[in-house]
Amino acid sequence: MSDQVPAAGAPPKNGSERASDAFVTYVLNLCKVKKTQSDLRTGLGLPVERCNYLHRYLVPRLPAQMHPDARRAHYAVAALIAARPRAAREADTHTAAGQWYQRANLGASLAAAVNKQVIKPDSAEGDLHLMARQSSGAIHPRLPALTRHLLTGGVSVDWAVLLEDLAWWNRDRDRIATRWLEAYFRTTAPDPEHDMPASASRLTEEN
DSSP states (O other), rough: OOOOOTTSOOOTTTOOHHHHHHHHHHHHHHTTTHHHHHHTTTTTTTOGOOOOHHHHHOOOOOOOSHHHHHHHHHHHHHHHHHTTOHHHHOOOOOOSSSSSGOOOHHHHHHHHHHHTSSSSSHHHHHHHHHHHSHHHHHGGGGGGHHHHHHTTTTTTOHHHHHHHHHHHHHHHHHHHHHHHHHHHHHSSSSTTTTTSSHHOOOOHOOO
């Protein structure tokens, strides 16, 4: 069994599109058929072994040799995309915009929700700190309600970024959780210089 995460990692060799972006586009196209969307939605929060209706759509798309964490991440994100509220489905046309490190991870989406008063800061921070201590097995069942809350409030989720983060979570949790927390506090925290004494601000500029 391979430890690699094909279909959710680096861009193809021709550099045209990340595999995770291609997968998201594939699922979005599948969801244009209501029956298919309904089938994919049955996998919400479930392990791959219980996603019986998803296999016909995802097995042909994914490599036979794939790390179990990566496979579950693909099934989970496919189900989450299929379960989007109607308003989010109508507005969601996946475009891979910007450099990868600049794209919004789950921490940034939670920050946007706080800024829009969709989620209270204490609740968002609590979710982030809790997930930072959990395995992906504990996070997956939480995602349907959380992402639906975000989408219903008009906050977008970058499915390709979430896919890659979930695929690597158990093997690189500290780094990914730190990225989520940094993105959250960078977006919600006030400008440090706003409340900084003038003398301290000048010192920072001089350094």
